[in-house]
Amino acid sequence: MYLADSRQSKSRASTNEAVAPDTRPGRRAAAIPGTVLALGAVSLVTDVSSEMVSAVLPLYVVAALGLSPLGFGLLDGINNGVGALVRLLGGHLADRGGSRHKAVAAVGYGLSAVCKPLLLLVHTLPLISGVLAVDRTGKGLRTAPRDAMISLATAPEHRGRAFGVHRAMDTTGALLGPLLAFAILRLTVDGYDAVFAVSGCVAALGVLVLLLFVPGRVRESEPAVRPTLRDAVVLLRRPALRRLTLCAVLLGLTTVSDSFLYLLLQRELHLSAHLFPLLPLGTAAVFLLLAVPLGMLADTIGRRTLFLAGHGALLAGYGLVLTLHGPAVIPAVLLLHGTFYAATDGVLAAATAGTVPADQQGAGQALVGTGQALARFVCSLAFGALWSVWGGRTALAVTATGLAVAALTATALLRPDRSAPTDPTEDEVSAA
Amino acid sequence: MTRSARLLTLLIAVVLLGAVGTGAVLYAADRSGRRDQEQAGGPPVHPGIVTLKPTGRQLVVRNLAWGPHRDELATVPADRPDGPRTVSGEKCLRFHAAAGTGICLQAEHGALEDTYQAVVLDDRLHELHRFPAAGIPTRARVSPSGHLVAWTVFVSGDSYAGTDFSTRTAIVDTRDWRLEDNLETFALIMDGHPYRASDTNIWGVTFADDNRFYATVATGGQTYLVQGDLAARTLTTLHQNVECPSLSPDGTRIAYKKRVAGASPDAPWRLYVLDLATMTETATAEQRNIDDQALWADDHTLVYAMPGDYGSDLWTTPADGSGAPARLMTSAVAPAYLG
Numbered sequence: 001m002y003l004a005d006s007r008q009s010k011s012r013a014s015t016n017e018a019v020a021p022d023t024r025p026g027r028r029a030a031a032i033p034g035t036v037l038a039l040g041a042v043s044l045v046t047d048v049s050s051e052m053v054s055a056v057l058p059l060y061v062v063a064a065l066g067l068s069p070l071g072f073g074l075l076d077g078i079n080n081g082v083g084a085l086v087r088l089l090g091g092h093l094a095d096r097g098g099s100r101h102k103a104v105a106a107v108g109y110g111l112s113a114v115c116k117p118l119l120l121l122v123h124t125l126p127l128i129s130g131v132l133a134v135d136r137t138g139k140g141l142r143t144a145p146r147d148a149m150i151s152l153a154t155a156p157e158h159r160g161r162a163f164g165v166h167r168a169m170d171t172t173g174a175l176l177g178p179l180l181a182f183a184i185l186r187l188t189v190d191g192y193d194a195v196f197a198v199s200g201c202v203a204a205l206g207v208l209v210l211l212l213f214v215p216g217r218v219r220e221s222e223p224a225v226r227p228t229l230r231d232a233v234v235l236l237r238r239p240a241l242r243r244l245t246l247c248a249v250l251l252g253l254t255t256v257s258d259s260f261l262y263l264l265l266q267r268e269l270h271l272s273a274h275l276f277p278l279l280p281l282g283t284a285a286v287f288l289l290l291a292v293p294l295g296m297l298a299d300t301i302g303r304r305t306l307f308l309a310g311h312g313a314l315l316a317g318y319g320l321v322l323t324l325h326g327p328a329v330i331p332a333v334l335l336l337h338g339t340f341y342a343a344t345d346g347v348l349a350a351a352t353a354g355t356v357p358a359d360q361q362g363a364g365q366a367l368v369g370t371g372q373a374l375a376r377f378v379c380s381l382a383f384g385a386l387w388s389v390w391g392g393r394t395a396l397a398v399t400a401t402g403l404a405v406a407a408l409t410a411t412a413l414l415r416p417d418r419s420a421p422t423d424p425t426e427d428e429v430s431a432a
Numbered sequence: 433m434t435r436s437a438r439l440l441t442l443l444i445a446v447v448l449l450g451a452v453g454t455g456a457v458l459y460a461a462d463r464s465g466r467r468d469q470e471q472a473g474g475p476p477v478h479p480g481i482v483t484l485k486p487t488g489r490q491l492v493v494r495n496l497a498w499g500p501h502r503d504e505l506a507t508v509p510a511d512r513p514d515g516p517r518t519v520s521g522e523k524c525l526r527f528h529a530a531a532g533t534g535i536c537l538q539a540e541h542g543a544l545e546d547t548y549q550a551v552v553l554d555d556r557l558h559e560l561h562r563f564p565a566a567g568i569p570t571r572a573r574v575s576p577s578g579h580l581v582a583w584t585v586f587v588s589g590d591s592y593a594g595t596d597f598s599t600r601t602a603i604v605d606t607r608d609w610r611l612e613d614n615l616e617t618f619a620l621i622m623d624g625h626p627y628r629a630s631d632t633n634i635w636g637v638t639f640a641d642d643n644r645f646y647a648t649v650a651t652g653g654q655t656y657l658v659q660g661d662l663a664a665r666t667l668t669t670l671h672q673n674v675e676c677p678s679l680s681p682d683g684t685r686i687a688y689k690k691r692v693a694g695a696s697p698d699a700p701w702r703l704y705v706l707d708l709a710t711m712t713e714t715a716t717a718e719q720r721n722i723d724d725q726a727l728w729a730d731d732h733t734l735v736y737a738m739p740g741d742y743g744s745d746l747w748t749t750p751a752d753g754s755g756a757p758a759r760l761m762t763s764a765v766a767p768a769y770l771g
Contacts, residue, residue: 058597059546062568062586063525066723066739067698124698184457186541189467191460198456201449208445212438263630266614273600273613274547274564276587387630395630 035153036162038213039146040169045206046109047170050135051177052199053116056185057128060192067125082133083140084370084377091144091366101145101152101362102216108142109207111135116200120193144369148361149214151353159353160303163346164295171288175281235363240355244304245371247410248348251311252375253382254403256318256396258283260383261337264321264392271327279334286338287345294342295350303351304414310343311407318400322393348372470499471742474763475517482507482520484555485532489771493764494524496743505536505557510729510769513746513761522557526569529553529768531578533606537569537585550583552606561609566600571676571725572766575639579607580662582637582645599635601647603662618660620649621668627651634658634667636676636725638686646670646677646686657686657706671711675701676725678734680751684708687716687726687734687751695721703736705751718749718757727767737765 061067094104115135122128147163154162180202181195188194236242256264262279265271271279298306317336320329349365356364379399386395433441470477474497482492482505491513495506505524506517524536525548532555540547548565550572567587574581584601603612612618615634620627633650637660640646645660649667657674658667675689686708689701699721705714716734724737734751737744742763749757 058586059568062570066744126697182541182546185546188457188460189464191457191464194456194460198453201453205445205449208442212433212442260630267617272564273566273587273602276566276600384630388628391628392630 032158032162032165033153035214036150036166038209039150040166042109042206042210042214043146043166043170044173044176045202045209046112047173048177048180049116049199049203049206050112050139051174052181052195052202053119055178055181056192056195059185060195061125061128064190064192065123083136084374086137086140087144087370087373088363088366090141091148091362091364091369094145094148094362095360101149102210102214104362105142105145105149105214106207106210108138108140108145109203109210111138111141113138113200113203113207116196116203119196144362144366147349147353147365147369151349151361151365152358153215156354157299159350160295160298160306160347161292162295163350164292164298164342167295167342167346168288168291171284171291175284175288235356235360235367238355241352241364241367243413244348244351244355245368247307247413248368248372249375250406250410251403252372253379254399254406255311255314255376255379256383256399257376257380258337260380260387260392261321264396265330265333268321268393269325269327269329269333271330275327279330282331282334283338283341286335287341290339290342291346294339295346298343298347298350303347303354306343307347307351308407308411308414310340310347311403311410313337313343314340315400315403315407318396318403322397322400467498467502468500471497474498474742475514475761477501477506477517477519479521480518482518482522482557484529484534484553484557484770486771489769491761492527492529492768492770493746493761494527494766495519495763496740496765497763498742506764507770508761510771520557522553524551524766526572526583527766527768528572528574528581529770530574530576533574533578533581535572535574535581535583537565537572537583539569548585550581550602550604552581552604560606561604563602563604563611565602570599571601571636573637573639573725574768575642575645576681577642579642580605580639580645582639584635584637599633601634601637603637603645605662612662612665615647615660615667618665618667620651620658621666622656623669638677638679638725640679640683646679648675648677648688655691657688670708671706674706677706678726678728680728680731682731685751687728689722689724703734703749705734705753714751714753716749716751716753716757717755718747720757727769729769735760735767737767 090104090108094101112135115131118131119128122131150162150166151159184191184195184198236245258280262276265279266273266276294306313336317333317340320333348368352364352368353361383395383399386398477495477497477499479501486507489510490507491510492505492507495501495504495517501519503523505520505522505527508515508517522536524538526537528535534553534557536551536553538549538551540549548567548569549562550565551562552560554560565583565585567585569583569585571584580603582601582603584599586597587600601615603615604610616632620632629651631651635648637645637647643662645662647658647660649656649658649669655673655675656669657671657677658669660667673690674686678687684707686706688704688706690704691700692702701722703716703718703722703726705716720738722736726734726736729735729748732751733748735746735748738747740762744765745762746760746764746767747757748760749755
C-alpha cells in the first residue's frame with residue numbers, strides 16, 4: 001500500500017507544510033499516488049451507485065408509485081444548509097487524531113450505502129425525502145476528509161493533477177450509473193427494486209474498496225496536539241486561506257446554479273424541451289475530458305491562476321447566452337461550463353491544500369468547500385428573486401456583472417505575489 | 433493485511449455482492465414475466481378493433497390487467513364497464529380522446545435512458561404526428577372539437593440525488609401542427625398584474641374550446657387555477673389551491689384536486705368541484721386522497737383513478753357532493769368517454 005517512507009516525523013511547529021511524498025531526489029515523482037487512485041475508485045463506484053438511483057428516481061416516483069413529485073424539491077434548501085454544516089463537522093472530526101480521515105470518510109460512504117436498500121422499504125414522498133437527506137448527510141461528511149487524504153498523499157507540486165484524476169474518475173462514475181440503471185430496468189421491465197438492490201451492492205463495494213485500499217494513515221506522525229474546534233476557526237487567521245476562502249465565496253455568490261443555467265438556455269436560446277436532459281451530460285463530458293489536463297496545467301501555471309481563468313470561462317459562457325441567439329450557441333456554452341468545472345473544482349481543493357498545515361487539511365478543505373457551497377446557495381436564492389422581478393435574462397446580466405467584479409477582486413486578492421511566481425505550486429504555507 | 437489478502441477479500445466481496453445483485457435482477461425479471469400471464473379472475477380481454485368513433489357510447493382506458501395486453505388501450509361499453517375489454521395493441525402510458533382525435537403518451541426504451549413521445553392518433557388509432565416529449569408523461573387532454581391536444585410531463589433536475597422536479601406542458605393544434613412547446617413562455621397575469629418567476633410550473637390543461645383552456649400554475653409554493661388564451665399566449669389566475677382542473681361538459685364547473693389543511697403530507701389532496709360563476713367550492717363524497725385529473729362522465733358524475741391491486745382502479749362519485757364513491761372498473765387508468 002502506498003505510504004511514502006520518506007516522510008519524517010515533524011513536530012507541530014514544523015507541520016506547517018503538508019507532507020510531500022515521492023519527492024526524493026532521483027525518483028521520478030510522476031506516478032499518481034495509490035491513495036489517490038484508490039479514492040478515485042471509491043468515488044467512481046459510489047457515483048455509479050448514487051447516480052443509478054438519481055437517474056430512475058423520478059420515473060420510480062411518478063410511474064411506479066404514481067405520486068406527484070412537485071414540491072418535492074422544497075426540502076433542498078434545508079438539505080443544503082444542513083449539508084454545509086455536516087461538511088464542516090466532517091472536516092473537523094477527520095483532523096482529530098491520526099487516522100480519522102479514513103474513519104470519518106468510511107462513516108460518510110457507509111451512511112449513503114445503507115440508504116440504497118432503505119429505498120426498497122419506503123413508498124411515500126416524505127420518507128423518500130428523508131432517506132435522500134440521510135444520503136446527503138453521508139456525502140457532506142465524507143467530502144472534506146476525502147479531499148484531505150488526496151492532499152496528504154500527494155506531493156504539493158502534483159496536487160492539481162491528483163485532484164484532476166479524482167474528479168475525472170468521479171464524473172466517469174456519474175456517467176456510468178444511469179447506463180447501468182436503465183440496463184437493469186430494460187432487463188427486468190420496471191424492476192426498480194432491482195435497481196435499488198444493485199445500487200446498494202455497488203455502494204457496499206465502494207465502502208469496501210475504501211476500507212481495503214485506502215491507507216488508514218496518510219500521515220506518518222500523530223500531531224502532538226489534537227486540533228480543537230477553536231483551531232478550526234483560527235484557521236481563518238491564515239492570510240492565504242482567508243484570501244482563498246473569501247475569493248471562493250465571492251465567486252460562489254455570482255455562480256448561477258446548473259439548474260438555473262440550463263433553464264435559461266432552454267428559454268433564452270429556444271432549445272426544444274426534449275433535448276433538455278442532454279444539457280447536464282454535455283457539461284459532465286467536458287468536465288471529464290478536461291479535469292486531468294487542466295489539473296496538470298494548474299500544477300504548471302498555478303492553481304489560483306487557473307481557478308480565476310476557469311471563472312473567466314464561466315463569464316464567457318454567460319456572455320454567449322446574453323449576446324447570441326439560437327440553439328447553435330448551446331454546445332459552446334456547455335463547453336465553457338464544463339471547462340469552468342474542470343478548471344475550478346479540483347483546482348480549488350488543490351489550492352486549499354497549499355494554504356493549510358497537514359494536520360488541519362480536513363478542516364481547511366471543509367471551510368473553503370462549505371464557504372463556496374453556501375455562497376452558491378445564496379446566489380440561487382438571489383437569482384430566483386431577481387428572475388421574478390426583472391426576468392431571467394436581466395438576472396443573468398446582473399449576475400455576470402457581479403461575476404466580473406468578483407473575478408477582478410479575486411485577481412487582486414490572490415495576486416499579492418511578492419515573490420516572482422517561480423514556485424509553480426504557489427503554496428503559501430510560509431506566509432502563515 | 434497483505435496486498436494479496438486484500439485483493440482476495442475484494443474478489444470474494446465482488447462475487448458475493450454480484451450474486452446478490454444478480455439475484456435481485458433475476459427475481460425482478462421473473463416477476464415481470466408473471467405480469468405477462470393473465471391473472472386469474474381478471475376481466476376478460478379480447479384483441480379487436482378499437483375505434484375512437486364507435487357506434488355506441490364507450491369508455492376507453494389503459495388496460496392494467498395482467499396478461500399479454502397489459503398497458504394497451506382497451507374499450508368497454510360505457511354501461512358495462514366491468515364487461516369484456518377489447519384491446520387495441522396500442523400501448524400508452526397516458527391517453528385521452530375526443531371527437532375522433534387521440535393523444536397517446538408513450539415511452540421509448542433507449543440505451544442511455546427512456547425517451548418519451550406524444551403521439552396524435554386518428555379515430556382508427558393510426559399515427560398522425562408525433563412529438564418528442566421532455567420527460568415522464570403525467571397528463572393528456574384533447575379539446576372537445578378534437579382540434580387541440582395538450583400534454584404535461586415531469587422533468588427532474590439532474591443534481592446529485594436530484595429531487596428538483598418541474599413540469600413542461602405543451603399544446604398542439606392538429607389542424608396546422610403548430611406546437612406550443614412550453615406554456616411557461618406564456619405571459620402570466622396574476623390578480624390583474626403581469627407576473628414573472630423562475631419557479632413557475634404549469635400542468636393539467638383542460639380545454640373549453642379551440643382557444644380557451646384552464647390549467648394549474650404553481651409558483652412561490654402556491655397553486656392557481658388559470659384561464660389560458662392560446663392566441664393571446666396569456667394565462668390569467670382565477671382561483672387559489674387548484675390542481676389538475678377538469679372542465680365539465682357544460683363548461684360551468686371545474687373538478688380538481690384541492691390540497692386540504694390537516695391532511696397527511698403524502699396524501700394531501702381531496703376531490704373538489706368549483707363553480708366558475710360563483711367561485712364556490714364543493715367537496716365531493718370521496719374522502720380519500722386523490723392524485724388524478726378527474727374525468728366528467730356527464731354533467732353530474734366524475735370518474736377518477738385510485739391505487740388498486742394491479743396499479744390502479746377507476747372510481748366514480750357524484751359531482752354535487754352527494755352520494756358515495758363506487759368502483760367503476762378494476763385494473764384501469766387514463767379513461768376517456770367515446771361517442
